[in-house]
Amino acid sequence: MLILGIESSCDETSAALVEDGKTVLSLETASSVDVHRLYGGVFPEMASRRHIDAILPVVASALEKARVTSDDIDAIAVARGPGLIGPLLIGLQAAKGLSIAWEKPLIGINHVEAHLYAALMGKEPLFPAIGLVLSGGHTLMLEIEHIGCYRLISATVDDAIGEAFDKTATLLGLSYPGGPALEEMAKQGDAAKISFSLPKVKKNPLAFSFSGLKTAALYAVKNAASEQYPDIAAAFQETAFADLIRKSRLAMETRSIRSLVFGGGVCNNQRLRTLFKDEFPDLPQFWPAPGLSADNAAMIAGLGYHQFLASGCKGASLDLEALPRTPFWQ
Ligand code: KG4
Numbered sequence: 001m002l003i004l005g006i007e008s009s010c011d012e013t014s015a016a017l018v019e020d021g022k023t024v025l026s027l028e029t030a031s032s033v034d035v036h037r038l039y040g041g042v043f044p045e046m047a048s049r050r051h052i053d054a055i056l057p058v059v060a061s062a063l064e065k066a067r068v069t070s071d072d073i074d075a076i077a078v079a080r081g082p083g084l085i086g087p088l089l090i091g092l093q094a095a096k097g098l099s100i101a102w103e104k105p106l107i108g109i110n111h112v113e114a115h116l117y118a119a120l121m122g123k124e125p126l127f128p129a130i131g132l133v134l135s136g137g138h139t140l141m142l143e144i145e146h147i148g149c150y151r152l153i154s155a156t157v158d159d160a161i162g163e164a165f166d167k168t169a170t171l172l173g174l175s176y177p178g179g180p181a182l183e184e185m186a187k188q189g190d191a192a193k194i195s196f197s198l199p200k201v202k203k204n205p206l207a208f209s210f211s212g213l214k215t216a217a218l219y220a221v222k223n224a225a226s227e228q229y230p231d232i233a234a235a236f237q238e239t240a241f242a243d244l245i246r247k248s249r250l251a252m253e254t255r256s257i258r259s260l261v262f263g264g265g266v267c268n269n270q271r272l273r274t275l276f277k278d279e280f281p282d283l284p285q286f287w288p289a290p291g292l293s294a295d296n297a298a299m300i301a302g303l304g305y306h307q308f309l310a311s312g313c314k315g316a317s318l319d320l321e322a323l324p325r326t327p328f329w330q
Pocket residue numbers: 010134135136137138161162163165166177178179180183264265266267268269270293294295
């Protein structure tokens with residue numbers, strides 16, 4: 001079964017063709033990050049304008065790269081949220097237009113759920129699992145019973161982890177989005193030279209909080225010479241990841257878990273992967289394949305396949321709405 005996926009929830013306009021939820025035939029993505037870099041963060045109206053220009057060309061290019069036509073598609077899956085309302089609406093309207101024109105069923109997908117699916121694409125999952133969504137907009141820990149069935153364990157009470165990376169990177173003079181640049185800078189630094197406290201949330205030992213760590217980094221930067229910035233980057237990164245490890249371990253103490261599943265742009269970070277693999281060497285871990293950590297339409301098409309089958313291949317009605325903030329867990 002061939003699904004066309006469309007993703008436009010933030011600053012990436014993406015289209016993909018995925019066979020049976022596992023084989024990516026094509027993935028085409030246009031990013032407007034060059035514009036947002038000028039503002040130090042995503043400028044929603046600018047993102048919307050770029051989505052309008054890019055959406056149909058990326059779909060056309062995804063079809064061409066996969067060497068298929070609209071006749072070969074079984075359904076169209078689109079990210080309906082969470083995300084920025086303007087950008088979401090452009091992907092959704094494009095998907096609805098194509099659904100009418102090509103007479104194909106429409107599938108509305110939760111973008112964050114799709115981030116977790118990205119790690120499982122084409123693999124044999126091991127459930128129950130703990131899922132960690134680590135992106136620019138979300139930091140979530142969930143228990144995954146099976147694809148489509150999730151229970152929330154904890155979330156961030158303030159900044160998302162990717163957001164904290166981006167803001168700390170800005171303090172260190174790195175340009176937006178600073179996560180990858182901070183990882184690079186941290187390689188030159190010595191984390192042991194600076195000590196940041198592990199984040200704690202009162203009365204909720206599993207909840208995440210990154211704003212205190214970001215503020216600690218701010219004071220460290222104020223008191224440091226630029227030669228010490230790599231040490232600050234390294235200490236920030238080690239502390240943020242130690243926190244994820246500590247809370248994952250705590251969550252596992254009271255749950256019977258067969259694997260860990262990771263999703264979101266921060267999963268591009270190689271140090272994060274190494275730390276988790278070293279810390280839990282005997283626990284199977286599912287990480288997104290290259291190109292599938294950050295926002296992409298392949299994860300939307302892949303999850304779309306499962307959701308379409310689960311719905312008895314019915315598809316959604318054309319009054320499907322964008323949902324900027326809707327949970328996908330029970
Ligand atoms: O999943 P994503 O593409 O978009 C959202 O749904 O938010 O995640 C983007 C986030 C940004 O905050 C970016 O800085 C962060 O992922 N990121 C990284 C790395 N690569 C991307 N953070 C740390 N290390 C990286 N290598």
